[in-house]
Amino acid sequence: MRWLRTFGEVVRSGLTIEETRLEPLLALRTAAGVAIVVGLALWLVSPAYAASAALGAYSAGGATFQRTWRPRKVIALAAGAGLAFSTLVGYLAAGRLVTFLPLLAAWAFAAGMAWSVGSTAGIVAATTVGSMLVTITLPTSVGRALEHAGVIALGGVAQAVLILLFPIRRWGAHRDALADALAAVADYARRLRHDPTAPFDPEPLMTARDAAAVTPSQARTRPSVLHGPRGLAERIRPVVAALADPDIGAPAEGQGRERARELLDAAADVLDAAARSIRRGAPVQVPAESTDVLRVDEEHEVLEGTARQAAERLVELLGEAMEIAGSGGPRGEPPTLPGRAKAQFLVRPTMFRLVPVVARAVRRELRRDSPVFRHALRLAAVATLGYVIASRLPLGHGYWAPIASVMVMRPDFHRTFARAVARLAGTLVGVALATGMVRALGPDAYVFGALAVVSVGLSYTLIRTGYAYSQCFTAAYVVFLLGMGGQGLEQTVPERVWLTLLGGSLAMLAYVVFPAWETPRLTGRLADWLAANGRYAATVLRNYAEPTREHHADMRTALLESREARAAWQEAYDRAKQEPVRPRGLTSREAEEAQEALKGFGRAAMLVESYAPPADSPFAPEAQRFAEALEADTAQAAVDVREHRNPDWRRVGEALHEWEGAAAGDRSQVARRGAELQKQALENLATAVSRTPLERDVGSAREEHRVAAAMTVEGDGSEPVRRGG
Known part of the structure; x- marks a missing residue:
């Protein structure tokens, strides 16, 4: 029942409208880039080259819609270059399965590891795998492979030039x-x-x-x-x-x-x-x-x-x-001057200096328990397995199955399943609409090319509305490209549907067989957040006790680390609520109570920060002692929480008692009140997570029954109300 319930939520999520804000001017400019390269290739060369040009321009244009702070023209150029290189390398190894499959597996693994840098890198890298699978079927020689790679790269150049010539809402x-x-x-x-x-x-x-x-x-x-x-x-x-x-x-x-x-x-x-x-x-x-x-x-x-x-x-x-x-x-x-850049802004490495940054990020994720590493392994396995299975089926265009898998797979369960459902739904609707139009209009390469461009524009327009709705027009765009190439739709359209279903099913099955659940990691994420919050609160009190420039800088660094730990916890907590597995270590109610306690702890530290004294204030030894006790106890408590032991605040209690017994004229009344609020929040945290092993097992079972009962009562077709996280 848990899996059925979760799958129902996945279906709703995959078909949900995510954002209603549209960006038609950006979509029009990007679609114009596709139209330019497709039109020129169709007019000057052939439909096969027009298909390559369409792939490069479409994928490079789609990359510019990803959430990134780098210039869009740089993203378009990088995407076009990556697509072209993957096409050429894929063709050189495409003669036999014994050479192509290892390359495909390695390329897909690298694309999966690209998520260690960020979602934009991971998504763009996945498109290069699709490029390798599609365009190796087009050239007939190394020279032609070079030509197709150049045409694909030209699509990225065209998008970059349009961005440069027609900037839309720069910055x-x-x-x-x-x-x-x-x-x-x-x-x-x-x-x-x-x-x-x-x-x-x-x-x-x-x-x-x-x-x-x-x-x-x-x-x-800027x-x-x-x-x-x-x-x-x-x-x-x-x-x-x-x-x-x-x-x-x-x-x-x-x-x-x-x-x-x-x-x-x-x-x-x-x-x-x-x-x-x-x-x-x-x-x-x-x-x-x-x-x-x-x-x-x-x-x-x-x-x-x-x-x-x-x-x-x-x-x-x-x-x-x-x-x-x-x-x-x-x-x-x-x-802002070039020579003084480092003193004026937060530095982002250029594309050329990004290599060591990427290497360090990938090295950090090369471990068995990393969701990114497990995603890369799944991606490599599914891409190769899907290609082998589809190539053995009595269907053409077998590459559609691994492409569907690669494009829907994400490092987490919910997005992978939701995108698989959305891709299948969008493909069915888009293929049906486009097939009807193709049959009604008859064979005409230029008309189909124009319809492909219109579909691209609509796909870009809806790219942030929901994957299903954007995929609908992407599927129509592929059908029009096939019609432009003169391929028989009676065979290719059903093939596309069946192979998309196969690819999506393989992607979902891969996550079930080799998952990366966040639920078991909740305790570790909570411990990391507790330790980071403890360091932040301690640095705030040290700055209060002895206001110096060094302490202020330490406070800022600790605040940023605390926010990162909180964001990691929140992401894991949100994903865990969507997973069809039993709570482990923390029930959803315990996790919610612990979260509220740590929010209160961080808020108390923020209140003390707002009343930081000027630099010439006298030293406050009580605040310093409490800071040391707080940092020591929270660091030890983080270890205790991770190892399922009950935390203890003995040193914090003793330091606060000494502070309360200090002279009545102590200037640090605000800091002392903040310390009291912090100790209260820590006690709330201990109440939330302190349980015996037997109580924890019973609590997990009760939590499962409680959620099932709530879902049964609310299972009238409306959105369920989630209680306790």
């Missing part, structure tokens, strides 16, 4: 990433008005940081407005949290709370205005009433103490945000 993705970060903090401020302890997902800030890393050539042309606001969003987030918190900020009730709500609402308006300005490149327009609210009257201000300190800091930061967004860059910022 648009970077603007969106920065605007999303500001909008996320604005939404956070609004939620804090009603829930002073509301959680914050740092993913938009992480994305904005990733987008801020540029190469030296990009730094010379708009100045993309330099400063990300740092402001990072600084504003803890300040609004501190202002809203009833323990160390505004009082829980009364005029002070109403004043805090007014400030939070005004802050959200300013941040939203700055986000719109950055996204659209337009002037900042802040409502006048919000500007009036942000004036702190020294005489009539109702906020006092730390709450007033947070309010004044918030007003100061929001003023900087309006100034940067309105003027295009921070005041007095020097221009």
Whole structure:
């Protein structure tokens, strides 16, 4: 029943509309690149060369739609070169199975390992495997193979030239990433008005940081407005949290709370205005009433103490945000010069300097328990097995089966199965529609070429709407290419459907036989997040105890590591909820409670960070001792959680007791309150994960029965409500 239930969710996910935002201008430009190379090849040479040109232009164009911060023209050129090289190498080994199959296996394994660099590299690498499988059937000699490889590379060049000549919303993705970060903090401020302890997902800030890393050539042309606001969003987030918190900020009730709500609402308006300005490149327009609210009257201000300190800091930061967004860059910022690049921006290696980075990333994933490594093994096995099986069947175009497998396989279970379902559904619909049009129009290579280009444009338009809908027009595009080549559709169209079904089935079966489940890894991910959070909280307290530039830099580094650990946990947790396996180590309820506890722990550290003292403040030894105890206990607790032992906070409790017994005039009242919140969060974590082995086994069984019962009650065709994670 668990597998049937999971497969039902997979089907719904594969057919779900993911994003409603379309980018028709980008789709039109990319489809124009396909039209140019296909039209020229069809006019000057032959349909066979037009098919090669279509493959190169289509795949290179599709690569430019992937989420990447590198220039799109560079991605198009790299994709075209990779497709051309795989075509040539594949043809040289295609004479016999004894030479081609090992090459195909090695190439597919390398394409799978490309996921260690990122999803864009993995997806583009998978298309080169498809290129190797398709185009080795076209040339008849080495010379012709070189010609076809050149034509394929020309498709990538054509896409790059169009991007260079007709730029559409240059730096648009970077603007969106920065605007999303500001909008996320604005939404956070609004939620804090009603829930002073509301959680914050740092993913938009992480994305904005990733987008801020540029190469030296990009730094010379990057708009100045993309330099400063990300740092402001990072600084504003803890300040609004501190202002809203009833323990160390505004009082829980009364005029002070109403004043805090007014400030939070005004802050959200300013941040939203700055986000719109950055996204659209337009002037900042802040409502006048919000500007009036942000004036702190020294005489009539109702906020006092730390709450007033947070309010004044918030007003100061929001003023900087309006100034940067309105003027295009921070005041007095020097221009970005090639010789000073490293001091001006986060460095992203160029394509030529990326080789050692890729080598290190691949080396880290070359281990048996790595999802990327297991994905690469599955990809190699399925590609070769699918090619052998399809070549033995009484069907032509056997390469469609391994291509279907390669294009749907992903390192995780849910996306692999969802894409397999989506590809089959899209292929059935697209083939049916295109076949009807081909039969109605009759044989005409130029008409079919035009229809192929139209299908490409629609596929690009819907590429972010859902894989099934984009694949529908991709399947139609292939049918029109076959019609352009004069091949009989009575045989090729049914073959395509059956071989797509075979390839998708092999991809799903491969994951069942050799899975990489995230469910057993949840305990390790939780331990990593706990240790990273402990280091971050300890560095915050050390910076509070002795404010120095070195401690501030350590705090920033620890914060980034904590976010990465949280993102890894969240990704594993989301995948585990979609897997058809029993909970191991942690039930879903325990995982959710532990997650909430660690979020509270990180939030307490963030509150202390927002009140960091100036550099000339006296040393606070109690904060230093608590930081050492906190780091030691969380490091040991991470080991205990990983090995299924109950964590212990003895040193943290002793250090906090000593701190509470310190002199009443201790200036670190805010830090001490933050330490109390941290200890409370750690106790909540211990409550969530501390169980005997027998209790854990019984809990896993109860969890399985609880989920099954919930799904039975809610199994009326509506979307099930997931309780407890």
